[in-house]
Amino acid sequence: MTRIDRYILILFLRTVMVCFLSLAGIFIVFHAFTAFDDLVNQTRRGDSLMWVLVRFYGPYLIMLFDMTGAIITLMAFLFTVGWLRRTGELTATLSAGVSHGRIFRPMVVASLVIITAQFASRELVIPHFRSSLTMKAEDLNGEIEQAVRPTFDQFAGVLIEGARLKTKARTIEKPNFRIDSEYEGFGDLLIADDAVWMEPGESRSPRTGIVEGLTGGPPVRGYLLHNVKRPEYIDRIASVGREDQPILMTSADQSWLGPGECFLATSVHPNILHTEDTATRLASVWELSGRVRNPAVHSSLALQTQVHERIVRAPLDFGLVMLILPLVVNVRGRKLFVMIGSAVGMVLGFFALKTLASALGGSGTLFTPGIAAWLPLLVVCPIAFVRLRAVQNV
Template identity: 45%
Template sequence: MTRIDRYILMLYLRTLLICFCSLGGIFVVFHAFSNLEALAEHAEAKGGFVHAMIDYYGPYLLVIFDSTSPILALMSLLFTIGWLRQSGELTSILAAGVRHGRLLQPMLIAALLIVGLGLVNREWVLPHYRNKLGNRPNVDAATAERPLQPCYDRQAGVLVEGKSLITEGKQLVNPAFHLHAAYPGFGSQLNARQAVWRPADEQHPAGFLLNDVARPQAIDELSSARLNDRPVLFTSKDNAWLQPQQCFVATSVDISMLEAKGSSKKYTPIFDLMRRVRNPAVHTSSKVRVDLHARFLRPLLDFSLVLLGLPLAVSRGDKNLFVLVGHAVILVGMFFGIKSLAATMGSSGYLLTPPMAAWVPILLLSPLAYARYRSVQYV
């Protein structure tokens, strides 16, 4: 790496940091002023206002980076080239025989690293904080109740419902398990005060442990029930590890499948999405399948956006920075328009299957991105 490469790289990274801090600062200021009372309560619980701000807004800054990283990478590249042009440094560098393609190389490598960092942030960092997203500052994510989306287990014949769920505690509040299969003596529904998710162990398969069962009332007098030689309902009469008024329901429907739409569900790890798609006991919507394929292809699509904007940086036409930014905004709008249209068509099953809905933007934009990348190499 030459001295010019290091200079351009530092200028690019500094521009990227300024752009990100500007976006993040605007969000934090507007959100904080509309939630001052809740922030004051959160600061009192955390022992300081600064600590409370970092604890609450840290995950949101990660969300902003996830949503805007390819746009920031492109805009920072344009701003860096615009600055070099305005200061006259670009003319000097080009006069020394350095081509635009060589000049852009360190920034493209940095943009590729940013796309990779976005992948790590999206799949490994954000899932740890997703329960904090969407809550008010004074709400404890460990005890916050979230909306519950019913899910049907086709293998067990059980529809899992309830009032709400507590994600971090893996609990259902006031669960109501509708029994669509024939379980003699259990009736058509199991009601309890609480249900807690338990992974599989030596005593039972994975499922929910129901505490304080109210329906059926004589739960302790009922024997455990099976469906197609598969144990589904466990009672204390046959299982010493269960306490009175407890019942265990074996099901492959876990907490992540019961989360309603929102930030918590949006940032589900890709491995959980894969597990859901492969689960034969539950129905997987076309939208979930589109999201799964799109998550695999997103790094390539994000980097394609950066390559698509390269000709704007070396344009020999109007070199006004604001005009170039306007063209970049139009380009970004077209990019996300194609991406959103394909995802909508795949989710609704109109013309495109879920895998094709994820691949269509790649097939349309990647060849064009490569052609635009090649077009600036010898300019």
């Protein structure tokens, strides 16, 4: 890397940082203006105001970077080249026989690194803060509760629903599971005080959710129901299953279950029961694809389209940056604001294509979900590649 490469790279990264921090500052100021009282109330529990702000706005800033990283990178590209052109540094470098492609190489590589960092945060970091990103300021130190989205387990033949879902504890309060299959002795309804999600071999406290050990737990994943009220005399009913797979287990023949407890074996994770669409958008590709492959849960065309969109998003964002690159070369001598206007128009067209493809895939019109999600990439990337090759030696 030459000295001019380092100079251009530092100028570009500094522009990216200034743009992001400006946007983040606007977001925090406007949001804190309406939620400041709730945030201050959190300090009464012993935490400093700065720590409360970091806990609450930290995950939101990560999500803001994921939502705006590509656009900020694109605008920083334009502003950096505009600055080099205005100061005469770009003209001096070109007069030395260096091509536009060589000058812009550090910014292109930095753009790829930023988009890769976006991908990493989207798949590895944001899913861990999903609960924090769906809560309000007053819920910062408490449990997050929301309504339960009724979900039917097609394999078990059980409709899972309840009064409320505690996302952190993975617990359904007052579960009301409707049984749509013939299980001897269970009837058509399963009612209890709460239902706690458990993984195979996990042993947890029914109230605190704390893992107590790794032995003596359920052999499969599912919900452990405490204080079952219906059917009555649950401890006298034998466990039942389907196709050699356990479905409903009781203490009558399961020693790891206590009195009044029942275990429903299911692959319907509490994350699927979220009523907030944000929780689905913040899930990783691995989790979303797992839902699509899950035979027990119906997957909509919109969800299938979303999985493919998440896969192609990173290369599509980089394709957008390369699509705007010829505008930066500016062989026609356009002014900076004219270039920015052209870039904005191209970005609007890009997102219009993505929105149209997503709508077609979600409705099943003309294209399958996979083809609809990949269509923008098939359109944008060849054009971006041709335009990039055309200006590399200019």
